[in-house]
Each structure stands twice: as C-alpha cells, then as structure tokens.
Amino acid sequence: MSLIRNLLSGALALAIATGAGIAAGAAEEKLKIGFVYPSPVGDVGWAHELDEGRKKIVEAYGDKVEAVTAENIPEGPDAARIMNQMIADGAKMLMIGSFGYMNDGLKLAKQHPEVAFIHASGYKLAPNFGNFQTRNYESAYIGGIAAGSLTKSKVLGVVAAYPIPEVVGIINAFTLGAQKVAPDVTVKVVWLNSWFDPNKSQESARSLVAQNADVLFSLYQDTPEVVTLAEELGVYVLNTSSDMAKYAPKKYLMGMTIDWGPHFVAEVGKVLDGKFEGTAYWGGMKDGAVGVGSLTADVPAPAKALIDEAVAAMKAGTFHPLTGPVLDQDGAEKLAAGAVIADGDLLGINWLVKGVETRIPQ
Amino acid sequence: MTATLVFILSGMLAAATPMLFAALGESVAERSGVLNLSVEGMMATGAAFAFAVATLSGSHTLGFLAGGTAAALLSLVFAALVLVFHANQVAAGLAIGVLGLGVSAFAGNRFEGAAIAKPPSLDIPGLSDLPVVGPILFSHDAMVYLGILLVPVVALVFTRTKLGLSIRAVGENPEAARAIGTPVLGIRLGCVLFGGFMAGLGGAHLSIAYTALWAEGLVAGRGWIAVALVVFGSWLPFRIALGAYVFGAISLMELSVQGLGLAIPSQLLSASPYIVTILVLAAISRDQTRLRLTRPLSLGKPFRGQA
Numbered sequence: 001m002s003l004i005r006n007l008l009s010g011a012l013a014l015a016i017a018t019g020a021g022i023a024a025g026a027a028e029e030k031l032k033i034g035f036v037y038p039s040p041v042g043d044v045g046w047a048h049e050l051d052e053g054r055k056k057i058v059e060a061y062g063d064k065v066e067a068v069t070a071e072n073i074p075e076g077p078d079a080a081r082i083m084n085q086m087i088a089d090g091a092k093m094l095m096i097g098s099f100g101y102m103n104d105g106l107k108l109a110k111q112h113p114e115v116a117f118i119h120a121s122g123y124k125l126a127p128n129f130g131n132f133q134t135r136n137y138e139s140a141y142i143g144g145i146a147a148g149s150l151t152k153s154k155v156l157g158v159v160a161a162y163p164i165p166e167v168v169g170i171i172n173a174f175t176l177g178a179q180k181v182a183p184d185v186t187v188k189v190v191w192l193n194s195w196f197d198p199n200k201s202q203e204s205a206r207s208l209v210a211q212n213a214d215v216l217f218s219l220y221q222d223t224p225e226v227v228t229l230a231e232e233l234g235v236y237v238l239n240t241s242s243d244m245a246k247y248a249p250k251k252y253l254m255g256m257t258i259d260w261g262p263h264f265v266a267e268v269g270k271v272l273d274g275k276f277e278g279t280a281y282w283g284g285m286k287d288g289a290v291g292v293g294s295l296t297a298d299v300p301a302p303a304k305a306l307i308d309e310a311v312a313a314m315k316a317g318t319f320h321p322l323t324g325p326v327l328d329q330d331g332a333e334k335l336a337a338g339a340v341i342a343d344g345d346l347l348g349i350n351w352l353v354k355g356v357e358t359r360i361p362q
Numbered sequence: 363m364t365a366t367l368v369f370i371l372s373g374m375l376a377a378a379t380p381m382l383f384a385a386l387g388e389s390v391a392e393r394s395g396v397l398n399l400s401v402e403g404m405m406a407t408g409a410a411f412a413f414a415v416a417t418l419s420g421s422h423t424l425g426f427l428a429g430g431t432a433a434a435l436l437s438l439v440f441a442a443l444v445l446v447f448h449a450n451q452v453a454a455g456l457a458i459g460v461l462g463l464g465v466s467a468f469a470g471n472r473f474e475g476a477a478i479a480k481p482p483s484l485d486i487p488g489l490s491d492l493p494v495v496g497p498i499l500f501s502h503d504a505m506v507y508l509g510i511l512l513v514p515v516v517a518l519v520f521t522r523t524k525l526g527l528s529i530r531a532v533g534e535n536p537e538a539a540r541a542i543g544t545p546v547l548g549i550r551l552g553c554v555l556f557g558g559f560m561a562g563l564g565g566a567h568l569s570i571a572y573t574a575l576w577a578e579g580l581v582a583g584r585g586w587i588a589v590a591l592v593v594f595g596s597w598l599p600f601r602i603a604l605g606a607y608v609f610g611a612i613s614l615m616e617l618s619v620q621g622l623g624l625a626i627p628s629q630l631l632s633a634s635p636y637i638v639t640i641l642v643l644a645a646i647s648r649d650q651t652r653l654r655l656t657r658p659l660s661l662g663k664p665f666r667g668q669a
Contacts, residue, residue, distance in 0.1 A: 040467075040578055042475030072467070072578065157621070163628075188621045191628040197582040199573045200613075203377060207617040210369035223577040228477045247477055357623035 030066045031093060031272060033057065034086035036079060037071040038098035039196075044242035045222035047071060050097045050120070053260030060265045064272065075100030083108050087115055093271050095264070096120065105129065109278075116276040118267055121166075123347075125278045132263055135284030136166070136240060137173035137346070138314050139256035141321035142292050142307055143238045144177020146253050147215040148185055149303030150236055150296075151178075157208025158189040159201050159226050160219040163360045165349045167219060170240075172353045173321040174217060177310075179355055181303050188213060189358035198225040205229050215253065227252070236296070243293035255293035262288050282343070285314040322346065327354040364494065366622075370614045372498040375506050376572055378610030380405065380564040380581075382509045384588035385595070385602045386516055387560025393520070393597055394553035395533040395660040399455030400440055401561050402585025403462020408433035408562025409569035410470035413576040417473060422481040422570055426505070429566030430559040432469075436462050437558025441551050448664040459585075466578070473576040480574045481505075505567050510603075517599040529553060533658030536665040546665050561585065594643035597656045601646060609639040 035054050037047040054067050068091065070082045079101050083094060087108065093116040096105045102122040109117045109129040117129040125131065147156050156178060160167050171189060178185045188211060190204035198221070205216050205226045218226035218239035224247040230237030231248035243255035263281055270276040283289025292311065299307065313319030324335030328351040335341060341349075352360060384401050391398050408429035416425025440458040443449040481503045483490075490500040520526035528549055531539040536546045568584070569576050587609065595602035613635040620628055647653055 040471065040474045042577070044475050048475075188623065190617050190620045193629055193632040194582070196577075196579055198575055198577050198580055199377075199568060199582065199584075200617075202573050203373060203614055204617045204620075206373060207366070207369055207614060208621050210365045211618065211621045212365070213621075223475050223575060224477055225573050225575045225577075228575065232480070358620060359623065359625055361628040 031061075031064060031268070032066045032068065032086075032089070032091045033093040033095065033268065034083070034091040035067060035069040035095045036073050036082055036086075036097055036101060037069065038073060038075065038100075039222060040072045041069075042223070044224060044244055046241055047097065047222075049241055049258045050095070050260060053264040054095070056261030057264050057268050061268060061272070065268065076104075080104035080108070087112055092116065093268065093276075094118075102131075116267075116271045117278070118264075123280070125280060127278055128276065130267070130276075130278035130281065132260070132281040132283070133166075134258050134289045135282060136256055136258070136290060137169045137321055138284050139290050139292055140170040140240075141173040141177040141314075142295075142310060143217065143254055143256060144174040145180055145303055145307050145310065146177075146295060146299050147174070147217070147236065147238065148178030148180065148182035149299050150253070151182060151185060151215050153212045153214045154182060154185045155212040156185060156187045156215045156217065157205065157211070157213030158187060158217040158219055159192065159204045159208070159221060160189055161192050161195050161221070163191055165347060168352060168360065169322075169346050169349045170219060171356060172326075172349070175353050175355045176321055176326070180306065185355060187356045187358075189356065191358075191361060195220075196222070198223050201226055202229050206233070209233050209235055236298075245294035252294055252296060254295040257291040257293040259289055259291060285311065286317045328352065329354055329356060329359070366618050368494055368497050370611055370618060372501065373614045374607055374611040375498075375502055375510070376610075377614060378606040379506050379509045380568045380572065381584050381588045381591060381609065382513075382603060382606040383505075383564035383567065384561040384585060385591040385606060386509075386512055386599060387557035387564075388588055389592045389595070389597050389599065389602055390516065390529070390560075391553045391557035392592055392661055393533045393658050394529045394550045395536060395658050395663065395665070396441075396444060396550050396554050397451045397455065397662045398437065398440060398458075398554060398557055399452060399589060400436070400457075400459035400462055401557075401588050402581055402583070403459035403466070404433040404436050404558050404561035405462075405565030405568070405581045405585045405588075406466035406579075407436050407462045407469070408565030409580055410466035410473075410565075410576065412562070412566030413473055413476075413478065413569040414469055416570045417476065417478055425570045426563055426566045429569075430562035432465075433462075433562025433565065434555050434558040436465065437554050437561075440558075441554040444664065445547050445550055445554075448666060451662050451664070470576045470578060475575075475577055477575045478570055481571050503571050505563070505571055513599045513603040520599070530658075533660055536660055537667060540665075540667050546667065550665070561588070564588070591639075591643075594640060594647065596643075596647045596653050597658065601643065604646075605639055605643045608642050609635050612638045 039047045041047045041051045073079050095118050097120045099121045109126050119131045121133050122131045175187045201221050202225045215236040216230045224244045227237050227244045227247040231251045236253040238253040240256045245252040320340045322341040324339040325337045326335040328334050411432035412425040412429030415428035443454040444451050483501050486500050490496045528544050532546050532549045540546050591605040595605045616631040
C-alpha cells in the first residue's frame, strides 16, 4: 500500500511541478521549437547540418526561443507520436527533417493551426506548413568542373542512393560541369537502392575505381565511408551535405555544403512576429544555402578561374547549370541553345545527360 | 575487365568474412539444438563495442576481443532465457536481437560517423606482388584468413572429436545424450556463447576492418543473411562458407555490372545475390536423406531434464 501511496504523491508532485513549469514558461513567452531528425546527429551528414541550423536559431534569438530535439526518429507512427508529444509539451513551431514525415506532419498542422511547421525536402503546402530544399545541383556543377580538371582516366564514378529526380538533377549538373573542362569525360553511376548501407557504398566505390574512375562522388551518403576509401585508394572524392575534408586530407576534392541557418532564422523570425506562412523554399548559392567547402588546391588555375566565375554567376542569379544546348543519353536535344530548365521540370527530371554511361533503372 | 574480375574475387573474401563468422557461430549453436535469431543484434553490438574499444585503445586486436565479448555477453542473456527459463527460442532470439540493436546504438552514440584506420593486411613479400593472384589471395587482413581457417576447424571438430559428437548428440536427442552423462545445458550454453562471440567478431570485422567506420545500422541485414546461410547450407561448414563467398561475389558483381552500363534494372541486380545464393545452396542441398541427417532434430525445443 505504501508503494501506491508513494507513487500517487510522486505523480501529484510531478503534476504540480509541470503546472508550475508551464506557468513560468507563459510568463517569459519563450517560443518552443521542436526539431525532429531522421538519423543520429553525428559529426557530419544530414542531421548534423539540420542541427547546425538549430544552433544558428539559438544564436540569433537567444532567450526568446527554446529548442527541443529528437534524433533518429523513423518515418511513420514513431514520428507522428514524437511530433504530437512536442506539440502537447507546448511547441509552437516544428522543424521536421525528413521527406517521410510529410503526411503525418501535414495532418497535425491541420489539427493545430496555431503551430508553424517547416518540412525538409517535401512538396506539400498548407497555410501553417512550409517546405524547404536546397539547389544542390549548383554546387554539383562546381564539383564537376573540379573533377573534370583533375581526372586523368576521364572516368568519374558516382555512388548514389536511389534514382529520384533530385539525384538525377545533381548527376546531370555534375556531368555538365566536368564536360566544361573535359568534353570526353564519362560518368559511371552505381545505384545502391538503399538509403543506408555503408558497406555497400564502399564496395560500390571500389568497383568504380576498378573500372578506372579516378574521381569519386559520394552522393547522399550520410557517412564518410566513400571519402575514407578514396583517400586509401588515392583517388579524388567529393560529397554532399557536409564538409568531410578531415576524412581525406590528401584527396579531398571539395564538399557540397548546405547552410540552413539563413532560412531557419528567417522563418523563426516570422513566427515570432506572428507572420508565418507556409512557403516552398528552394535555396541556392544566391541565398547562401548552398556552398563549396574545402576546394582542393590541386585544381589548375584555368579551371579555378572557371569555378570562381560560375560561383559568382550563380550567386548573382545569372547562370543556371542546366542551360542548353543539353542532349540526353540517346542524343535527343532536351534543352535548346540558351534555354534554361524550368524549376518544375527540374523537380521531376527523369533523364540523364549525354556522357553519363549508366541508365536510370525503369 | 581483368581489373573488374580481380575486384570481385579479391573483394569476395573480405565481403563474406563478417557473414562467415556469424554463420559458423550460429551453425554451432543450432547443432546443439538452440535456434538463436539474435545474430543481427549481436553483430551490431559487437561492431559498436569493437569500434569504441579499438578507437580508444588504438588496438584492433583489443577491438576484436571486445566485440566478441560484448556479443557473447548478450548471448548469455539469451542463454539464460531459453536454457534456464525455457522461453520460446524464436521469441527470445528476436527480443534479444532488438535489444542488441539498441545496445549498439547506445554504445556507438558518441562515435556516430567516425572513421578508424584499417588493420594492416598480411602481405607476404613476393606473393602479394604477383599480378592477379596477389591481390586476390594475399592482400587481406588477418581476420579474413582466420575465417577461412575456421571452416575446416569447425568441420573437423564436428566429425572427428568427442566434443563435436557430444554437441551433435545434444542437438539430436538431448534426453539420450543426458542418459549417457552428457551435460546438455552446459554444452548448449557453450555453443550459444561461441555463436555470440563469433557474431561479435563478424560485426567487429565490419566496423573496424572492412568499412572501418561506425554508423548506427551498419550491419544492415547481414545477420539475417547469416541465419539463412546456416539453413540453406544445411548446417555443414563447407556449404555455409560456399554460400557466404557466393553471396559476397555476386553482391560485388552486381555493383560492377551497374558501372559497366548494361541495361539491366538495378533493382533486379540488387536482388541477385539473394537469388543466386538460394539457388546454389538449394541445388547442393537437394539430397533429402542427407539433409535429414544433418538437421538437428531438437532445434528450437527446450530441454527440461535435469542437467
């Protein structure tokens, strides 16, 4: 009996304590922001970059905000439960960091119109539900120029997860960049058909090097296994999401970096001002969302000049990597000379440019 | 073309090693009559602890020992459940497997995404420099060779030693084994611990030698493949090894074929290692009489007699 009594009094004390907590919170009117990440926050990778965005928010607003995080949350019922919990605990804004959180998040957004949602890499919108992506194809184009300027075998290898439009667009921009300095370059791709299998991506990288590739592109591999392997095998390597230079001190070509800070800070500002509205954000170099990290000093001067020029043009918004004339793998003209691909077409792109050897699996 | 072939054949031995260790260990546990389905979780636990210890101590040997020991400790929990409390082996195995994944995530948390130096390959002067043969046979780390060596050792123990005979007797008919004085639970405990240790070594090979990196979920289903290899290899070490190496070779061939730009859907290629391994092992194990002789009759059944 005494156990039950203890439990009861404990629960009562807890209730009073939480009640007091809420009252205190209301007095200070801190904006509580919940962050949900699909993978653990490591030193590098997708969740790490999202978490860097969170730090920028805290830096910018200090005591006005309170950030709570949940990492390694699988898409599906678990994510829905965590989001619900965060709202129940008083969160007025949620950053949900994975494509598969979209439908659960949208449902919650409709139930809680007072809560602002921003969703990574999705496409659905509601008055209180916005999404955000980056134009990674811009930095991929720069990576292509760097890779093309350093390849001797004229074979570039890409380790990619799934042939989704975003990945296809990145491979296209990468290839076009490489062709700018090495017109006869060939790009080979291995599709892993898995979002996460570090052993397999390393095996894929080995197989590409065995087929003469002397630059590797680790595309949406969250972990640095391809980068460490490239250093071991002595081939150049570039990768998405994070700067992984420390994993390949000698052979690091560059990192296609992402900075969510400017967007996150702006959105939180709108929530604080009560002016939040769900928008589709597609940030590029112009917005400071996409960048080039740790570009190797090995790039020869003419290529370096091209890179500087392209970066400046993309920052100014005067250049798009997918500008015609562009031919697809079968030689059909997809973009006429001078034509720029429309955002809508790029979001659904399902063809690879001439020079890529591997086909998109149908 | 030669480069691709060398890549497949030399990669095959290393790629198969984690599964080979885990499957050999599991086969020993199963031949004593205990079905341990927690291999995936034990490999993950072994991988995490091996990475942590190897990173902190700088010694790969210590890493391998830590990985094996951590997984063996996990299998001890499993053994307590099924041998002492007669829990259902399938349910207990699945539960301990999930526990193992959790333990690995916890132990590896502060190393997420970190890399580590690979152990040195045992190069043999002269032989390792031979074209084609050198990289295929003489350029691997010690664990790859240990895995190859363990195949005949396990086979010899089963066919030529009293211990092997006792394990098989316990797996066939524990009551009869008990009647002639064999310590049934002791043998089963030993076999489960051995299976755990081997699964831990397999996981450790993944995290500190093969990929040389820690990331949660690194094992990515290889433990389940090991369990399947045991059954399809009809509990015989040489067949299990064959299955592991065929699986390793086809999974690497799949990636090479993609790079060559052949118009085969990559999804079909991704499934090919599973299909080919099942076909090969089903073909060599089609002799039903032989299969009935090797399948441990008491597999999955608790022993309630006095130990």
